[in-house]
Amino acid sequence: MIEGLAALYIFMLAGFTGFEIISKVPVILHTPLMSGSNFVHGIVLVGAMIALGIAENPTQQAIGFIAVLLAAGNAVGGYVVTERMLEMFKASDKKGAAGEKK
């Protein structure tokens, strides 16, 4: 599957991709983006599920269980928080409606 050199290439290209994505971000989006990237590494959930899935004795199951628990918290929490933040961004052409509510 993914071994040795191929993985090295993936690491390199993914690294440049991350750099490229962030370098053009306006400051106002830094916090949502940090939160968004926090959500994206919630993909660790997939690994945690496999770790628990391959567990063969109670010790491994217990540790795997913690892994899935934590990973699910990372993924769900990251999503909810990011969503809530981004929900609030609006331009001033809608400001009449937004302002009157307050």
Add this chain to the structure above:
Amino acid sequence: MGILIQATYFLAAALFILGLKQMSSPVTARRGIHWAGVGMVLATLVTFLAPELSDNPQAVTNYILIIIAIAIGGGYAWVTGKKVAMTNMPQMIAMYNGMGGGAAATIAAVELLKAQGEVAAGAEPASLLGAIGLETLNVAPTSISEAMGTDITILAILGAIIGTIAFSGSIIAWAKLDGRLNTSKLLPQQQLINLVLALVMVGFGVAVFFTGDLMPIVVFFALALILGVFITVPVGGADMPVIISLFNALTGLAVGFEGYVLGNAAMIIAGTVVGSAGTLLTHLMAKAMNRSVSNVFFSGFGTTQVASAGAVEGGGSMKEIQGQDVGIMMAYASQVVIIPGYGMAVAQAQHKVWELTQLLIEKGVKVKFAIHPVAGRMPGHMNVLLAEAGVPYDLIYDMEDINADFQNTTVTLVIGANDVVNPAAKNDPSSPLFGMPILNAEQSDNVIVIKRGRGTGFSGVENPLFLLDNTRMLFGDGQKAVNELIQAVKEL
């Protein structure tokens, strides 16, 4: 089945990258998180079909455990994430990030323990190792690295170190930002202790690699946990965003490494993208605060500046003003710039500030918001808080865009901000803030500072801006003070 799983991971990785890309513009940002969310759901669902899971003799128990764990972890995060106030967002990000780091570390723990079990049993590697691309060895492994393969063991151990430190460190960052932990001092010679601890930890990591015993694994993880705590406790409150961002990047890296251990491309790609993006973000934040990342780690911010703080005093006094006068001043100004800080958010004054802004705009006053890169508790945090109050983002200006404009500004209203307008950063080499880019509030005709009291700000540094001739202080709770201004403007 294998093709379906791989294709889904591929799609998920693409959705993550596209999603993050869209999150880099306010217009498409919401779509971005939705795309990434779809990727996550797909990747999670398809993992239930993985043959590693269904082939396990414990499959039924494990499936049930997985579902229960997702329900508890996800449920907890859903409830807390929905409930948390926008002002407390940074510590929740720290918390969720710590959970991700912990998950990466525990994955490494499971893998290392499995390999250790094989060494102990003297048995041949289990089918798992065949499944992740390692040819079955004919001889019984005598060490963990032999059981797992050299490259996989190294990355598993590195991921374990990074993930564990990010886990315990993020929890400490959360506790500090949430006001549950106020100490910045732990032990004398903390840095020396940390260095020794790190070396011993690496030593045990090497021991894990070359032996097949359980003890080094346990000690190794324990040391990494302690190291995360020791690294984070001395970090000052003002530097916390840098640390959280760094831990976010580290967790990404750990996830990428564990992705290699599991042979999971989606984890490698998503983790590495976050790792590099987070590293750049950390660097940008540290630069905005005129701190290098190593500086943040190796010098407690609150400890070095105490000596110089007293020196600034004695150059004038604070001059008080009443809300009524400020209201009149603002209503007849040509341009008003508002500099909000974390204090505004704590006082929950952002809605009132927006109300005041609307009144002033009706009167023909040009109103702008000036946001320092580190306003709030992390870059962009203040924008989120203003957005929550309904302030449109095109009234909000970054430091570079507005600094030249302060000369044309009649009134600058500083509310709950302090260090980001401290001119000592420009002209007092002895100040701990020296060199940090600041908002040039002092260049406007009038500066009004709304402040609770006469004390220093978050970082504990004196601010000579408050003593300038064109500065007036409006003491009081942020929300009440802005309310006075609103009344004064309305009465005109």
